[in-house]
Amino acid sequence: MKTSLIDKIALVTGGSRSLGKEVALQLAKDGADVIITYKNQKTAAESVVEEIKAMGRKSASVQVDLNGTRELPKLEEEIQKILSNWGQEKFDILINNAGVISNKPLHILSEEDLDNQYNTNYKSVVFLTQRLLNHLSDGGRVINIGSGTTRFAFQPLVGYGPIKAAVEVFTMYLAKILGERKITANVVSPGALDTDFNAEIFSNPDVTGYVASQTALGRVGLPTDVSGVISFLSSEAGGWINGQRIEVSGGYHL
Numbered sequence: 516m517k518t519s520l521i522d523k524i525a526l527v528t529g530g531s532r533s534l535g536k537e538v539a540l541q542l543a544k545d546g547a548d549v550i551i552t553y554k555n556q557k558t559a560a561e562s563v564v565e566e567i568k569a570m571g572r573k574s575a576s577v578q579v580d581l582n583g584t585r586e587l588p589k590l591e592e593e594i595q596k597i598l599s600n601w602g603q604e605k606f607d608i609l610i611n612n613a614g615v616i617s618n619k620p621l622h623i624l625s626e627e628d629l630d631n632q633y634n635t636n637y638k639s640v641v642f643l644t645q646r647l648l649n650h651l652s653d654g655g656r657v658i659n660i661g662s663g664t665t666r667f668a669f670q671p672l673v674g675y676g677p678i679k680a681a682v683e684v685f686t687m688y689l690a691k692i693l694g695e696r697k698i699t700a701n702v703v704s705p706g707a708l709d710t711d712f713n714a715e716i717f718s719n720p721d722v723t724g725y726v727a728s729q730t731a732l733g734r735v736g737l738p739t740d741v742s743g744v745i746s747f748l749s750s751e752a753g754g755w756i757n758g759q760r761i762e763v764s765g766g767y768h769l
Contacts, residue, residue: 517751521546524606525749526594528552528581528643529613531560533710534660537738538610539563539574541746548573550597550606552590552613554580573601581613581639582631587646594650605652608749611640611659611682616712618671629674636678641685654697656749659686661704661760667768679704683760690758699757701748706764709735731766740765 525542529535530551539549540563549567553560553576560576567574577593579586598604615635617628640659651657661683664676682702689700707726726735741763747753748761 518747518753519546520608520746520750523547523608523749524550524598524601524603525608525610526550526552526606526647527610527612529554530610531556531563531576533712534705534708534738534741535610535612536563537742538612538745540566541739541742542608542610542749543567543570543572543574545746545750546572547608547749548601550575550577550594552577552579552581554578554613581635581643582615583634583638584642587639587643590643591646591650594647598650605650605655607652607655609644609647609651609655609657610745610749611644611657613639614660614712616672616675619674620670621673624674632674632678636675637681637685640682644689648693651698654754656753657686657689657693657698657700658745658748659683659700659702661686661702663704663706663762663764663767665704665760666762686760687758694757699748699754701756701759701761703741703745703748704760704762704764705741706730706736706762706767708738708741710738726767729768730764731769734765736763736765736767 525547527539530539531553539551543549564574564576575597579590659682662679664672665680686700686702744763
């Protein structure tokens with residue numbers, strides 16, 4: 516099976532830390548040139564870019580706030596500039612990874628909390644994808660990051676889980692819409708990953724022990740457990756997987 520990403524260009528949103536960082540690095544290891552976006556962590560983003568360049572791949576970062584749509588025109592313009600500098604017109608792989616999380620159960624969930632999660636985790640995914648489709652190569656890939664919380668209910672994520680469910684359904688529609696261009700669309704849904712994104716949750720050692728006890732493979736997941744799956748889906752070998760939700764959780768809550 517051909518899993519090499521040589522001569523491919525990927526865009527990973529939220530690529531300066533956590534899962535996004537590991538995905539960007541894995542795609543580069545497998546041969547892709549990688550553009551990442553970041554919101555605030557410029558130094559971290561520059562570090563990822565330099566690490567990718569050290570592999571012999573091209574890389575660049577773009578600062579953008581993906582809470583809603585207001586900065587999408589700027590992002591599109593910056594991506595076009597980067598591609599032009601690289602002698603390219605289009606890119607091949609879109610990883611919609613950037614997201615926010617609010618660890619608040621229903622009785623204290625606010626409208627502001629929900630709007631922030633909706634705008635970043637769903638609205639920006641829809642309209643960023645819409646805006647960039649003209650820059651995505653035929654035969655390319657769209658991979659959205661979902662969540663295990665669409666299969667099992669974790670009460671503090673009552674706002675987060677349902678919004679990720681919307682991402683899953685949107686992905687199914689994308690697969691149908693983009694099929695004529697031979698572009699696949701899939702959603703990768705991690706289980707509970709021990710990253711700084713989930714730092715508030717995993718700050719409690721009892722939570723870590725509970726998650727490990729409820730996982731068939733007996734431990735908490737790491738970003739590296741997920742990044743290889745995303746790279747596979749981005750490759751030629753993953754080209755017949757389309758419109759699917761793929762949970763990468765080690766068998767959590769089976």
